[in-house]
Every structure is written in C-alpha cells, then in structure tokens.
Amino acid sequence: MNPPNTAGAPAxxxxxxxxxxxxxxxLATFMNVLDSSIANVSIPTLSGDLGVSVDEGTWVITxxxxxxxVSIPLTGWLTQRVGQVKLFVVAILLFVLSSAACGLxxxxxxxxxxxxxxxxVAGPLIPLSQALLLASFPKEKSSSALSLWSMTATVGPxxxxxxxxxxxxxxxxxxxxxxNVPVGIFAAAVIWALYRKRETPSRKLPIDKVxxxxxIVWVGALQIMLDKGKDLDWFxxxxxxxxxxxxxxxxxxxLIWELTEAKPIxxxxxxxxxxxxxxxxxxxxxxxxxxxxxxILPTWIQEYLGYRAVDAxxxxxxxxxxxxxxxxxxxxxxxxxxxxxxxxxxxxxxxGTFLMRSWYTTGVDPYTLVLxxxxxGIPMALFFTPLTAIILSGLPKDKIxxxxxxxxxxxxxxxxxxxxxxxxTWNDRTILHHAQLAEQTSMxxxxxxxxxxxxxxxxxxxxxxxxxxxxxxxNAQAAMLGLNDVFxxxxxxxxxxxxxxxxxxxxxxxxxxxxxxxxx
Numbered sequence: 001m002n003p004p005n006t007a008g009a010p011a012x013x014x015x016x017x018x019x020x021x022x023x024x025x026x027l028a029t030f031m032n033v034l035d036s037s038i039a040n041v042s043i044p045t046l047s048g049d050l051g052v053s054v055d056e057g058t059w060v061i062t063x064x065x066x067x068x069x070v071s072i073p074l075t076g077w078l079t080q081r082v083g084q085v086k087l088f089v090v091a092i093l094l095f096v097l098s099s100a101a102c103g104l105x106x107x108x109x110x111x112x113x114x115x116x117x118x119x120x121v122a123g124p125l126i127p128l129s130q131a132l133l134l135a136s137f138p139k140e141k142s143s144s145a146l147s148l149w150s151m152t153a154t155v156g157p158x159x160x161x162x163x164x165x166x167x168x169x170x171x172x173x174x175x176x177x178x179x180n181v182p183v184g185i186f187a188a189a190v191i192w193a194l195y196r197k198r199e200t201p202s203r204k205l206p207i208d209k210v211x212x213x214x215x216i217v218w219v220g221a222l223q224i225m226l227d228k229g230k231d232l233d234w235f236x237x238x239x240x241x242x243x244x245x246x247x248x249x250x251x252x253x254x255l256i257w258e259l260t261e262a263k264p265i266x267x268x269x270x271x272x273x274x275x276x277x278x279x280x281x282x283x284x285x286x287x288x289x290x291x292x293x294x295x296i297l298p299t300w301i302q303e304y305l306g307y308r309a310v311d312a313x314x315x316x317x318x319x320x321x322x323x324x325x326x327x328x329x330x331x332x333x334x335x336x337x338x339x340x341x342x343x344x345x346x347x348x349x350x351x352g353t354f355l356m357r358s359w360y361t362t363g364v365d366p367y368t369l370v371l372x373x374x375x376x377g378i379p380m381a382l383f384f385t386p387l388t389a390i391i392l393s394g395l396p397k398d399k400i401x402x403x404x405x406x407x408x409x410x411x412x413x414x415x416x417x418x419x420x421x422x423x424x425t426w427n428d429r430t431i432l433h434h435a436q437l438a439e440q441t442s443m444x445x446x447x448x449x450x451x452x453x454x455x456x457x458x459x460x461x462x463x464x465x466x467x468x469x470x471x472x473x474x475n476a477q478a479a480m481l482g483l484n485d486v487f488x489x490x491x492x493x494x495x496x497x498x499x500x501x502x503x504x505x506x507x508x509x510x511x512x513x514x515x516x517x518x519x520x
Contacts, residue, residue, distance in 0.1 A: 012138045017194055021136055024190035028092050029129040030159075031183050032122050035064075035099070038164035038176045041298040041313045046173040050108045054299060058423055059227050061295055063112050064119035065416035066223040070216055071123025072409045073266045076401055077207055078124060084200040088128040089188050094121040096184035103174035127405065132195060161298060165313025208265040211258050215265065218250035219413060226420035230427055266409070267402045270395075275504045279391035280407045282500040286347065286383065287411045288418025289490045293354070294319075295419050296426060300483055301369070304362065304476045315369050322377030330381055339386035339393075343501045346386070349379030351494040358487035362473075362480050390504050422486055430482030437474050 013021050039046070039060055047057030078087050098118035105111035167175045225243035232240050258264040271277045298312040307315070333342070353372040360368070391407050392400055441448050448470075455466040 013136045013194065018136060020190055021194040022133065024187045024194070025129050025132050025136070027183060028088070028125055028187040028191070031092075031095070031180055031187065032125045034160050034163070035118070035122070035177075035180065038160040039064075039173075041161045041165040041302070041309045041316070042168040042173045042176055043295075043299055044302045045168050045309055049173065050111070052108050054303065055230060055423065055427070056108060058295060058299075058419065059108075059112055060115055062223060062227055062416045062419050064115045064122075065291075065412055065419070066219055067116045067119030068122050069409050069413035069416065070219050071120040072127075072412060073215070073405050074212065075124040075127050076405055077205060077265070079128070079200070080205055081202060081207075083202040084128060084131060085191070085195045085198060086202075087124055088132065088195075089192050091121050091124045091128070092184050092188040092191070095125070096181050096188070099177045099180035099184070102177035127401075127408075132191070135198060159317070161313035161315075162310070162317040163313070165298075165308065165310035168309040170310075206263065208258075208261055208263060211254065211261060211265040214250050214254040214257060218247050218254055221247035221250060223416060223420070226417060226424070229420075230424050266406055267399075268406075270399070270403050270406055273394070275394055276391055276403060276407070278500045278504040279387055280410050282343070282497050283384075283387040283391065283407065284411045284414035285418075285497050285500075286350070286387075286494065288414040289422070289493055290350065290380075290383075291415035292418040292422035293486070293490055296422060296483070296486065297357075297373075300479065304479050305364070315366065316373055318370055318374040319377055319380065321374060323380040324377075326378065326381035330385055334385060334389065337386075339389045340501050340504065342382045342386040343390065344498050346379040346382035347494045347498050347501070349382065350376065351491040353379070354487045354491035354494065358484045358491065360480065360484060360487075362476050387501075390501070394505075422490075425489065426479075426482050426486045428482075429485040430479045433481040434475065434478035437478055441470070441474070 012018070043057040043060065044054055046060065047054045050057070075087075082090070095118060098114050098121060101114035102111055102118060105114055164176050167173075167179070221243045225240055225247060228243075229240055234240055235244075255268065258266050258268045271280075294316065298309075298316055301307045301312040301315060302309060353376045356372040356375075388404075388407070392403055395403055443449060452463065452466045452470060455461065455469055456463065459466070459469065461469065
C-alpha cells in the first residue's frame with residue numbers, strides 16, 4: 001500500500017494498484033447504473049412469469065428509483081458516521097444480497113421488497129465512487145478521473161437493455177439480477193484490499209430521524225398512489241384518497257420540519273438560489289421525461305411489434321454511443337462555453353428525437369426505430385454536465401456536497417414519478433383512441449364490413465375470427481396512437497422547460513468542480 005504523502009493524506013495509487021482499483025470502483029458504478037436500465041426490456045417477460053400485468057411489472061423500476069432517491073440524502077451522514085470505504089464496501093455487499101433476493105423472488109411482492117432494499121443501498125454508490133476515484137488520481141489528473149467515471153456511468157444505458165434482453169431470452173429474467181453477485185463480490189474484495197487503509201475518519205453524529213421518517217412516508221405514499229391509481233380508478237377509490245392525503249400531509253410536515261430543523265437531512269434553503277432552483281427543476285423534469293420513455297419504448301416494441309426482449313434491447317442500446325464518443329469533447333468545450341447554451345441545445349435535441357418518434361406507425365421498420373435512439377445520444381452528452389455546472393455554480397465549497405445530493409435526490413425521484421405519470425398517460429390515451437376507433441366497428445359501416453370480408457378471404461376465417469383479428473389490429477393501432485401522443489407531449493415539455501435554464505446566471509468560476517461534484 002502506498003505511504004502517506006507529506007500532507008498526511010494517502011498518496012495516489014500507482015501502477016497495477018491504480019489500474020485495478022480504478023477498474024473495481026468503476027465496476028461498482030457500472031453495476032448500479034446497469035441495474036437501473038437492465039430490467040426495462042424484461043418487464044413483459046417478468047410480468048408474464050409472475051402472473052401480473054405489465055403496468056404492475058413497471059413497479060420493479062419505479063420502486064427501485066423511489067428507494068434510491070430517499071437514500072441519496074443520507075449518504076453524507078452515513079459517510080461521516082461509518083467512513084467512506086466501509087460504507088462503499090457494505091453498500092456493494094448489500095446490493096449483492098438484495099440482487100440475489102430479487103432473482104429468487106417467487107412473486108411480485110417479494111421482488112418489489114427486494115428492489116426497495118436494492119434501490120436504498122444503491123444510494124451511496126455513485127457519490128462515493130466519485131470520491132474514491134478522485135482520491136486515487138493525482139490532483140492534476142482529477143479531470144481524467146471524472147471523465148472515466150462519466151464514461152463508465154454512460155456505458156450502463158448502452159449495455160443494460162441489450163444485456164437484459166439477451167439474458168431474458170436465453171436464460172431467465174432472474175439472471176439479470178444474479179449477474180450482480182460475482183461482479184459485486186469482486187468489486188468489494190478489490191476495493192477493501194486497496195482502499196481500507198485510506199479510510200476517512202468517522203464520528204458520531206445526530207441524525208434528523210423525524211426528517212428521514214417524513215421523507216420516507218411522503219415519497220412512499222406518493223409513489224404507491226401513482227402506481228396503483230390506474231388499477232383503482234384513481235379518485236373514485238378511497239385508497240387513492242387516503243394515499244393522497246397522507247402524501248400531502250407528510251410532504252407539508254417534511255417542508256416545515258426541514259426548514260426549521262438545525263441540522264436537517266435535506267437543506268431546503270438551497271432552493272432559495274435561482275441557479276440551484278432553475279437548474280434542479282430543469283434537470284429533474286428532463287430526466288423524468290427521458291427515463292420514462294426509456295421504460296415505455298421497449299415495452300411497446302415487445303408487446304405490439306412482437307420483438308424479442310434481446311431485439312428490443314438492441315433497438316434501445318445505441319442511446320449511449322454518441323454520449324460516450326462525445327464525453328471527451330465535452331470536457332474541452334465546457335470551460336469555453338455558456339452552460340445555458342449547451343443545455344438549451346440538449347433540450348432541443350431531445351425534443352427533435354421525440355418528434356421523430358411521434359410519426360411511428362404499427363409497421364415501423366427497425367432503422368426508423370433505431371435512428372432517433374442513436375441521435376438521442378448527442379443531446380444526452382450535452383445534458384448532465386452543463387446542467388450540473390449550473391446547479392452548483394456560485395455555491396460555497398462546503399455547500400456543494402449537500403447541493404449535489406439534494407439535486408440528485410430530486411432528479412432520481414422525478415424519474416420514478418415520471419415513469420408512473422407517462423405510463424398512465426399512455427394507457428389513458430390508448431383507451432381514448434380505442435373508443436374512437438371502435439365507434440367505426442359497426443356492421444352498418446360498409447368500410448368495416450368490407451374490411452372483415454377481406455380478412456375472411458385472406459385468412460380463410462369465420463366472421464367471429466375475422467372480428468377477433470380486427471380487434472387485435474385495432475388494439476395495436478390504439479396503443480400506437482396513444483404512444484404517439486406521449487412522444488408529442490415529451491417533445492413539447494422539453495421545449496417548455498428551456499426558459500428554466502435561462503433564469504439562471506452560471507458563473508464560470510467553479511463550473512468544472514461543480515460538474516464533477518454532481519455526477520449522473
């Protein structure tokens with residue numbers, strides 16, 4: 001192990017220790033990011049195996065995101081209480097155990113419980129991986145450390161859908177969780193061996209227990225309400241009313257408590273800064289739209305286009321190609337550019353790709369499916385770093401960790417809420433279009449009768465079978481029209497939130513350090 005340097009801090013890792021240590025830390029990050037996207041293409045298969053609807057299957061994604069969001073604000077307190085290295089290793093091992101529990105789950109309730117634990121213990125992984133990487137590199141190479149971290153985090157969305165689809169088709173959806181076991185054990189063992197003598201000091205600190213409890217209550221109640229709303233017919237259900245009231249009261253209590261608590265778990269006073277407020281809202285809404293579509297698109301491709309899970313994964317995999325290729329370029333552009341211009345270009349780029357998707361038809365070919373996903377990697381490269389620089393610019397150094405944690409909490413939770421809202425929007429628009437199309441399916445409509453006759457002649461089918469076939473086609477068309485509405489809405493929202501970026505005043509000083517502290 002490297003001896004401490006003259007300042008008393010451990011010297012940067014060198015040689016093989018540097019290489020394998022960096023690989024292990026990046027692997028832990030990759031495992032976490034991968035798990036947030038790997039399940040997306042497996043939802044239809046997973047839902048069928050567990051005997052639940054696809055809508056219920058998407059809870060596997062939303063509960064992970066919600067639990068992850070709640071645990072992020074606790075990272076700072078846990079780090080000081082336990083120590084950076086111990087917390088990182090324990091979080092990886094708990095992630096491994098909860099992954100195994102996910103794979104072994106016999107029903108949806110057990111799987112969701114394991115995913116909640118998995119999401120919660122994943123909270124510290126990303127911020128701590130950044131900190132450990134920065135400690136591994138010489139100070140003058142810190143930008144290289146963050147670039148490497150950024151590329152590792154970006155590769156997840158590329159590998160996740162394709163890997164998840166391949167595993168689901170060739171083995172079982174359980175293996176999308178089992179693969180974390182050997183990866184996590186290897187990463188934890190290497191990190192403990194190389195970093196245990198580089199532990200940060202720990203001390204006993206009081207924790208804002210009331211703040212944590214109220215945070216869990218309002219986030220949990222709101223997420224359950226959004227996930228169960230459609231099944232329970234929304235506000236025609238007493239359960240939805242109760243969940244809504246609980247979420248509202250707990251949220252208001254949380255706001256009042258955190259604003260008056262001496263040592264809050266979440267420093268809400270950060271929202272008084274226009275840069276933090278505008279940037280956080282912009283990045284959170286944008287991420288919510290982006291992440292929700294990343295869940296909905298593979299589901300539609302499999303359910304209505306008949307693609308296998310692996311094929312759906314390959315269709316969505318090109319997302320990160322340009323993001324990885326442009327990452328080094330962004331490192332050079334950022335110091336010379338106005339972050340607001342880059343973020344605006346990113347939002348316009350996202351709007352353009354969603355507009356391309358809004359013209360999909362039920363006969364869409366693979367090239368037309370893949371092209372917007374490939375192009376979306378360009379605005380993705382312009383997305384996180386400039387907005388994070390805006391959010392954290394102008395803040396004193398001692399506020400940056402809390403600000404990074406809070407903005408990440410809001411963003412990750414927005415991803416969970418956005419998935420629920422856009423999934424429900426797709427369902428509602430599909431029902432509306434189905435009702436409109438079904439109005440034409442009357443035997444008094446000569447066009448409908450002629451269509452049935454054509455189906456009977458082509459398939460040599462009875463009238464009943466022809467009607468059933470027509471209904472299947474009608475369902476697919478209604479789902480397509482509903483999805484087109486979601487794409488139109490997504491494009492419009494990306495344009496609408498652009499002014500949020502321009503209410504900010506990015507300061508060039510500290511922009512780079514701000515970008516590094518924020519993460520993906």
